[in-house]
Amino acid sequence: MNYYTAPMEGLTDRIWRQAHQRWFGAPGAPARYYAPFISPPENRVLIKKKMAELDPAANPGAPVIPQLLAKDGALAAWMIGELRKMGYTEVNLNFGCPSGTVTAKGKGAGMLRDLSKLEVFLDEVFSQAEGPISVKTRLGVTSPEEFEAILDLYDRCPICELTIHPRVMRQLYRGEADRAAFAKYLPHCQMPVCYNGDITTPAQLKALEAEFPNLSGIMVGRGIIADPALLRQAVGGAPASKEELRGYLDELYHGYTEAFGMASCAVSRMKAHWHYLIQRFEGSEVFEKQLRKAREGWEYEVVVNQLFTLPLL
Numbered sequence: 589m590n591y592y593t594a595p596m597e598g599l600t601d602r603i604w605r606q607a608h609q610r611w612f613g614a615p616g617a618p619a620r621y622y623a624p625f626i627s628p629p630e631n632r633v634l635i636k637k638k639m640a641e642l643d644p645a646a647n648p649g650a651p652v653i654p655q656l657l658a659k660d661g662a663l664a665a666w667m668i669g670e671l672r673k674m675g676y677t678e679v680n681l682n683f684g685c686p687s688g689t690v691t692a693k694g695k696g697a698g699m700l701r702d703l704s705k706l707e708v709f710l711d712e713v714f715s716q717a718e719g720p721i722s723v724k725t726r727l728g729v730t731s732p733e734e735f736e737a738i739l740d741l742y743d744r745c746p747i748c749e750l751t752i753h754p755r756v757m758r759q760l761y762r763g764e765a766d767r768a769a770f771a772k773y774l775p776h777c778q779m780p781v782c783y784n785g786d787i788t789t790p791a792q793l794k795a796l797e798a799e800f801p802n803l804s805g806i807m808v809g810r811g812i813i814a815d816p817a818l819l820r821q822a823v824g825g826a827p828a829s830k831e832e833l834r835g836y837l838d839e840l841y842h843g844y845t846e847a848f849g850m851a852s853c854a855v856s857r858m859k860a861h862w863h864y865l866i867q868r869f870e871g872s873e874v875f876e877k878q879l880r881k882a883r884e885g886w887e888y889e890v891v892v893n894q895l896f897t898l899p900l901l
């Protein structure tokens with residue numbers, strides 16, 4: 589089974605991808621790291637700062653798969669060509685982002701609202717772009733039943749791998765991933781299928797593998813931020829030690845401080861990681877407010893030192 593890490597804006601950036609590989613790489617390392625979405629610029633002039641995230645020199649190690657958030661097929665095909673020039677092979681299309689600012693523009697999961705537009709988009713991309721293209725999708729906008737018609741469109745395209753996050757757009761991240769709907773549609777998928785959603789423990793990962801042995805991959809998102817050794821444990825390895833977590837988090841913090849040029853920006857990025865990770869520290873509730881209030885580097889460092897006096901769960 590291939591394990592992948594999910595694209596997560598504000599979390600799985602190049603600094604995280606490098607730190608994760610250094611501290612929690614093989615065995616059980618992710619086969620691929622999916623990068624958070626980028627939008628192709630309408631004027632077709634690449635934005636240096638955004639592209640720096642995907643600079644191959646800054647992304648050594650396991651393959652990184654860039655992801656596009658777009659609604660104009662010709663523009664997406666052009667951007668895929670630009671990514672190929674940088675050396676990327678697979679490019680992923682995002683039909684899953686449920687954020688209101690994205691879906692209001694008809695992008696992300698908003699693409700699932702109008703299937704005639706989705707069809708035109710897919711036709712343009714697959715006729716104008718070369719090389720492997722994968723898709724990450726939700727089941728629909730309001731109801732999982734919508735997926736029957738959506739899958740019908742996907743099945744007509746040479747999608748190299750379809751990652752299904754079995755929630756609908758309206759759900760955002762509420763409720764549970766709909767495993768029953770996933771199981772219902774899986775036999776109708778003509779392409780390799782990757783499952784994504786709500787995997788937070790090695791036992792859940794193994795149970796999913798046993799339930800769906802024919803999957804091409806399993807993608808984990810919030811679970812690997814909460815427990816960066818999740819995949820290592822899934823292949824029989826050790827849980828993350830305190831020393832590893834400290835090294836990993838310090839590397840992230842210093843990496844962000846250097847990249848943003850300001851500790852306060854790094855603090856804000858680190859809080860996003862701690863949002864998921866803090867539950868691993870027994871009795872961490874007493875420090876949650878203090879961490880939330882930290883603005884300056886020194887304030888953050890004081891709380892983190894305190895958190896590391898706690899036992900791991």
Ligand SMILES: Cc1cc2nc3c(=O)[nH]c(=O)nc-3n(C[C@H](O)[C@H](O)[C@H](O)COP(=O)(O)O)c2cc1C
Binds near residue numbers: 598625655753785810
């Ligand atoms: C903060 C955050 C940012 C995300 N950014 C992206 C993104 O850039 N592209 C994408 O396809 N999905 C994005 N997602 C969705 C995740 O890739 C994944 O589908 C979702 O978290 C469910 O998987 P999980 O339960 O393993 O976390 C994001 C999710 C979160 C929580």
